[in-house]
Amino acid sequence: MAKKLFLTCMAAVLVFTAACSKENNGNNASPSAAGSSPAASESASPSEAPKDKVTFSYFNGVANAPDVNTNETTIGKVLEDQTGVNFKMEHLVGELKAKIGTMIASNNYPDVINPDAGIDQLLDAGAFIPLNDLIEKYPNIKRVYGPYLNQMKAADGNIYFIPFSSQVGEYTPDPEINQGAFWVQRRVLKEAGYPKIKTLDEYTKLIEDFVAKHKDEDLTGLITLTHDWRFFATSNVPMHLDGYPNDGNVEVDMTTFEAKTYYTTDSTKRWLQKLNDLNSKGLFDKASFVDNYDQYIAKLSSKKVVGFFDYGWQSGNARNLLIDAARQDPTQDDFVYFPMPLTWDGDKDQLLDPAGFVKNRGIGISVSAKDPERIMEYWDTLLKEENQVLRSWGIKGETYEVDDKGRFYRTAEQIKKIDEPFNLSFGFRYYAWDWPQYGTNSTLSDGNALAPLYQPEVFQMRLTDADKTILDKYGVKTYSELFAKPDNRPWYPAWGIPKAQGSAEQIWETTKDEVTKKYYPKLVLAKPADFEKVWGEYVAAFGKLDTAGYEKWYTEQIKAAIEAAK
Numbered sequence: 001m002a003k004k005l006f007l008t009c010m011a012a013v014l015v016f017t018a019a020c021s022k023e024n025n026g027n028n029a030s031p032s033a034a035g036s037s038p039a040a041s042e043s044a045s046p047s048e049a050p051k052d053k054v055t056f057s058y059f060n061g062v063a064n065a066p067d068v069n070t071n072e073t074t075i076g077k078v079l080e081d082q083t084g085v086n087f088k089m090e091h092l093v094g095e096l097k098a099k100i101g102t103m104i105a106s107n108n109y110p111d112v113i114n115p116d117a118g119i120d121q122l123l124d125a126g127a128f129i130p131l132n133d134l135i136e137k138y139p140n141i142k143r144v145y146g147p148y149l150n151q152m153k154a155a156d157g158n159i160y161f162i163p164f165s166s167q168v169g170e171y172t173p174d175p176e177i178n179q180g181a182f183w184v185q186r187r188v189l190k191e192a193g194y195p196k197i198k199t200l201d202e203y204t205k206l207i208e209d210f211v212a213k214h215k216d217e218d219l220t221g222l223i224t225l226t227h228d229w230r231f232f233a234t235s236n237v238p239m240h241l242d243g244y245p246n247d248g249n250v251e252v253d254m255t256t257f258e259a260k261t262y263y264t265t266d267s268t269k270r271w272l273q274k275l276n277d278l279n280s281k282g283l284f285d286k287a288s289f290v291d292n293y294d295q296y297i298a299k300l301s302s303k304k305v306v307g308f309f310d311y312g313w314q315s316g317n318a319r320n321l322l323i324d325a326a327r328q329d330p331t332q333d334d335f336v337y338f339p340m341p342l343t344w345d346g347d348k349d350q351l352l353d354p355a356g357f358v359k360n361r362g363i364g365i366s367v368s369a370k371d372p373e374r375i376m377e378y379w380d381t382l383l384k385e386e387n388q389v390l391r392s393w394g395i396k397g398e399t400y401e402v403d404d405k406g407r408f409y410r411t412a413e414q415i416k417k418i419d420e421p422f423n424l425s426f427g428f429r430y431y432a433w434d435w436p437q438y439g440t441n442s443t444l445s446d447g448n449a450l451a452p453l454y455q456p457e458v459f460q461m462r463l464t465d466a467d468k469t470i471l472d473k474y475g476v477k478t479y480s481e482l483f484a485k486p487d488n489r490p491w492y493p494a495w496g497i498p499k500a501q502g503s504a505e506q507i508w509e510t511t512k513d514e515v516t517k518k519y520y521p522k523l524v525l526a527k528p529a530d531f532e533k534v535w536g537e538y539v540a541a542f543g544k545l546d547t548a549g550y551e552k553w554y555t556e557q558i559k560a561a562i563e564a565a566k
Helices: 010-017 074-083 098-105 114-126 132-137 139-148 186-191 200-215 228-237 239-243 266-280 293-301 312-328 330-335 372-381 385-392 412-416 420-426 457-464 466-473 506-527 528-542 549-563
Strands: 054-060 086-093 111-114 178-185 220-223 303-310 335-340
Touching: 010 220, 054 139, 054 372, 054 412, 074 372, 074 420, 086 372, 098 114, 098 228, 114 228, 132 139, 132 372, 139 372, 139 420, 178 186, 178 312, 186 200, 186 312, 186 330, 186 335, 186 372, 186 466, 200 220, 200 266, 200 303, 220 266, 220 293, 228 303, 228 506, 239 266, 266 335, 266 506, 293 303, 293 312, 303 312, 312 330, 312 335, 312 420, 412 457, 506 528, 506 549
Parallel strands: 054 086, 054 111, 220 303
Antiparallel strands: 178 303, 178 335
16 A cells, blocks of 8 residues: 655655655645634633643654653653643554554553554554544644544544644645655766756666676665555556656546556556566665665665665655765765656656645544543644644754744754754654644745745755755756646545545455565566566456456545545
């Protein structure tokens, strides 16, 4: 199942707050949907937070940071002072499905859970309490999520979790690349004279030539990410090469709005055959099919991997380390990765996300929670605009400044100090995603961008001389200018359309995952002479799925979303 966390990923917002670049997944609703509520319309929580302090357990189903008590961070301590609430955060170690299965079997849950791709398991087990009545008590939650409350309801009419972001204010574009891209080390482009690469063939030829010239460096030409639910980082690629954004398992025709899967198309065959060819030449890392996420990040950080496809929010942990190193030592800039928009024919890409609202991922309160109202009070307090500024910009005079026109900015010294260790200690890393919050592309009531790196003044200020040089070589001032502007898609993202528990659509996705995870390694690692044979076996196995029914259901949902948006 394709992911996005979006999201907007956790890591996506990291780059906004960090001195370096990066959920995933631009994953918010239309600019005006929730944008009419200024900070002045914020309301206090229904009652003063009790003076006594309490700690709740919080399981985060993404392995994106060390475990922590939120009050050990600067942001978390401020919020504890306001609410009396601390969260003991546990992050995923090992397999998500197994971890959640253990919770369900014991019927003993953390107070709060962000299950990510395991959300269906928990919903099916009845692990979350309904939030409908509680939401009514908390004005800031209603202010931010009000336009989407109906979309957040399950089939039984209950709301069991709160999505991670909601567009507030005007839609602010992202100058960085936090969504899909084909990444390559900057030194490769420098050595080749900064060529304009537009197709996959040009990209792989560039990598092949570079590795051949640097045989003594023990380089890996290309790796892919396949671990657990992150398998989409490999399986989504044909969709993007076809010129579509991350709609998950389908490509949606912009004229007929028909949804079609792509897993047995010529495009997927070409992508897997390209990986097979690279493998036969010793340019592909075979361990891509067995490495876990941490091993993948370690390899990207090693300076030995020349290129890869992934989403900015998902690869940011590695790329930020390289960026930090280059800031300390400019000679290390050669190893920083540069994003490239590729398609099969070099025509218009759609790698940047259009505005959207992801409603099948979020954070919920479990049936084991000791005091749901205290948790909701915390979330409501977090959604005050002053605290959204805190979790994104930080503290005035410490991590940002305000000029005489009211514009937020960061000094060179502040940008330099906000590295990955600072992100952890201050709490930017922990509050970048995984909580109820304003969408990343949101604008504050005073017109400032919510995300620091979406603020033009900050983006330009944080650029190093090396950044400016390579951007100038490609005739742009921001990384996103390299990519085509996203077309409006009222249904976006299609993967975020909820599916009923045990439905035919859900079963199709589960079976599809099983088939692709079984055959993709075989196809990529097969002898080139055996590829056609294995492809035939794969297509036969895939043919047992009711793909026509799945496409019909998706087409109906997409057309309904278009009608609802009129």
